[in-house]
Amino acid sequence: xxxxxxxxxxxxxxxxxxxxxxxxxxxxxxxxxxxxxxxxxxxxxxxxxxxx
Numbered sequence: 001x002x003x004x005x006x007x008x009x010x011x012x013x014x015x016x017x018x019x020x021x022x023x024x025x026x027x028x029x030x031x032x033x034x035x036x037x038x039x040x041x042x043x044x045x046x047x048x049x050x051x052x
Contacts, residue, residue, distance in 0.1 A: 003032045015039055
């Protein structure tokens with residue numbers, strides 16, 4: 001993915017891990033490093049925006 005472009009143009013980003021949607025984040029509230037950490041499991045996703 002072209003993460004810098006995604007963070008530039010998107011108003012929300014759906015984060016997936018192992019084929020399942022993990023959470024939805026607003027790029028203005030998180031960094032690219034946060035997004036990668038959510039994807040890899042290095043960081044817990046935000047509870048408020050966790051996918052059902």
